[in-house]
Amino acid sequence: MTQAIxxxxxxGIGPEIMDATLHVLDAMNVGLSYEFADAGLVALEKHxxxxxxxTMDSIRKNRIALKSR
Known part of the structure; x- marks a missing residue:
């Protein structure tokens, strides 16, 4: 069973931290799929x-969010 998050x-350094975090989660093979969303300065520039x-809709739908700084 796959859980979407x-x-x-x-x-800042958040994307690098998230890459490492997702690498670890993938290596653990815990059955996660990822839906990427924007927040913070990136979201301000794009949206x-x-x-x-x-982003809020995605969090409500998946009921789990993982955010780096």
Missing amino acids: TVIRGD GQLLPAA
Whole structure:
């Protein structure tokens, strides 16, 4: 059974931390699939909002979010 989670890569060193985190989760083979969403400065640049509605919708749908800084 696969569990979808919302992944928010974050700003600054966040994307590097998230890459390492997802690498570990994949190696553990815990049955996760990832739905990537934006928040923070990346979201502000792309969508004009720090926390877009699409990100909140993804979190509500998956009920689990993993965010780096």
